[in-house]
Amino acid sequence: MRRNVAVSAIRLIRGRRFAAPWLHESGILSPPFSLFFSNFHSDRPSSPKVPTIDFSRIHALDDAIHLFHDMLRMRPQPSVRAYSKLMSVTVKMKHYSFALYMFDEMRLRGAPVDEYTMTIAINCYCLLKRVDFGFALLGIFFKSGYEPNVTTFSTLIKGQFLDDKVADTVKLFKKLLDFRICEPNDVMILTVIDGLCKAGQIIAARDLLCRLERTRWRPNVKAFNALLDGLCKGGLVDDAFQLLSKMIHNGISPDVFTYSSMIQGLCNVGRLKDVKDLLNEMANSNISLNVVTFNILIDALCKDGKVKEAEEVLGIMLQQNINPDIFIYTSLIDGYCLRGEINKAKQVFDSIVDGGLKPDIISYNSLINGYCKEGRVDEAWLLFLEVPCKGLEQNIRTYTTMIHGLFSKDRFNDGWKLFKDMEARQVHPDLHTYSTLLDGLCRNGETEEALLLLRMIEGKGVNPNIVTYGALINGLCKNGKLGVARDLFNQLPSRGLQPNVQIYTMIIGSLCEEGFMEEAKSLLVEMETRGCAPDIVTYNVIVRSLLKKNELHEAIPFLEEMPQRGFSVDPATFSMLIDQVQGQNEDDFLLKLMKIVLPKEIVS
DNA sequence: TTAGGGTTAG
DSSP states (O other): OHHHHHHHHHHHHHHTTTOOTTOSOOOTTSOOGGGTBSSOSOSOTTSOOOOOBOGGGOOSHHHHHHHHHHHHHOSSOOOHHHHHHHHHHHHHTTOHHHHHHHHHHHHHTTOOOOHHHHHHHHHHHHHTTOHHHHHHHHHHHHHTTOOOOHHHHHHHHHHHHHTTOHHHHHHHHHHHHHTTSSOOOHHHHHHHHHHHHHTTOHHHHHHHHHHHHTSSSOOOHHHHHHHHHHHHHTTOHHHHHHHHHHHHHTTOOOOHHHHHHHHHHHHHTTOHHHHHHHHHHHHHTTOOOOHHHHHHHHHHHHHTTOHHHHHHHHHHHHHTTOOOOHHHHHHHHHHHHHTTOHHHHHHHHHHHHHTTOOOOHHHHHHHHHHHHHTTOHHHHHHHHHHHHHTTOOOOHHHHHHHHHHHHHTTOHHHHHHHHHHHHHTTOOOOHHHHHHHHHHHHHTTOHHHHHHHHHHHHHTTOOOOHHHHHHHHHHHHHTTOHHHHHHHHHHTGGGTOOOOHHHHHHHHHHHHHTTOHHHHHHHHHHHHHTTOOOOHHHHHHHHHHHHHTTOHHHHHHHHHHHHHTTOOOOHHHHHHHHHHHTTOOOHHHHHHHHHHHSOHHHHO
16 A cells, blocks of 8 residues: 555656656667776676775766666666665755656566665755655555664754754654654754754754753764854854753764854844853864864854954964865955945956866856946946856846846836846746835836736735835835825834834825824834834935025924934935035024034034 | 755846
8 A cells, every 4th residue: 555655656756746757778878888887898807796886987867767767678677776866966956856767667677676776866856855755755664674773863853954844843753752663863953953943943842952952862072063054143142052051061072063143143133242252262272273163253244344354363274284275265245235335346357267167057147246246237238148158047146136237327127128138047936026116116217007016916826025125115105195005004003114314214204294294203103112223324315405495493402412312414315405604694604503413523 | 875054137
């Protein structure tokens, strides 16, 4: 019964989603045996000898296909180990459905299979996100007289996590323990802890790890690292610190992975002082930084606009004979782009090849984004066109960045043409793409179309986020549709979203411009009570909106409040102020204004 | 011979 399930599962997969081009036998065109076999020509043909197969010569799917068909024709048959090895080499090349095809053929032709080949097959189903077929294969296990072992179950657990079946996985793990079906080992424990963390169940992972600590299956450093990484990624850095002391207290020495996760977590929340302490701790424990740790530091500095310091860290890394990888180059490119130093970014991009590496699609995307941000859209476009010439494929981010760049220069037709091209190439738009398109429509004054697009996005089951709504609210305000913008703004809580400071600022600015001062003031209070403090932009926008209407006196209370909040008047607001003040004849008023706007030392 | 942590982008 179970066998039938498994066989039909395989047929189903073969017949449907993974229709394979290798289903023909290798014929006269296949390479000679000697390509893969090192001692095929035996001295004594009368006593057939199983040749040694050189798996290191398999570099592509074609090699595996030819070798497999050669192996099937061999007499005597190669060992089950040889077949397992070929399957696992194929899996490493990520050709899961071919590995499954081999397994299927082996069984049909009576080639040997054992628990290893079956576990590899299960792994393939798991990696193809068909853990259900993996479970179905357990039937073949029992039918063949084999018992699934701890590796088989670990594989299935990983498969369930990949398939988002978190609750089922917890049940399975508990069952394995309760019924003593197998002893969990380090890999299984790590798989469960890591899977729970990646599924966002960090507290459950921590509870499990604590419970396991009191058993004979004590988690090792890797399991602790997985949990610690989960805590850091979830922003729970202080809990991670507690866990770190606990593991040290329990005699588990942290390693470079432990510290890398901690440093990443601290960088994410801007606790650079603690990063320094940890780096000292690493030095004291004789734990060297690796290329990833360096990248975390370099990336954090670049994101903070401190590219010079990032270059210094790079220098230390080079002194330690660690070569930069593509991640480090990309961090530096982003860092320079963020500062608007696009030519420096291009220099870093060009130096990737000098480092013996090739730019990947992410480094292209970063540079394309940099050129677009600087308004140098034509240069971005040339890079965009270069991508396929380098054997790479433009992905959703490449397209969205480029479309955004074109829209920002009001090249709406080109942007839409590119969007159509993207769809034709089966690159599927995501929320960022939709937000970009919405923003583009609004910039072009097509707010009706933007609202239609929003409905279409919602209809597709994609949940617009606050950025999407922000683009639309901004567009509506700028196109004089404050009423519609406010309706949308008021609907945000019912859609599970809280307006951010930018959205409040847009609405408040528009209310000021339209003369709804009381409403603007009450929204200003509201945002503060909701824990969304107005910022320097909010105040500048309010002042400018009032100045646009020549309401200088209305603006004064806001101008007076700005220094108290540590905000200054930005250049655009300042020049508007100067224009308005020229018409005033009241000396006292002017002095008052100067006291607000200019630094104290200049006024005195 | 099977299963195993961390880093990149609007």
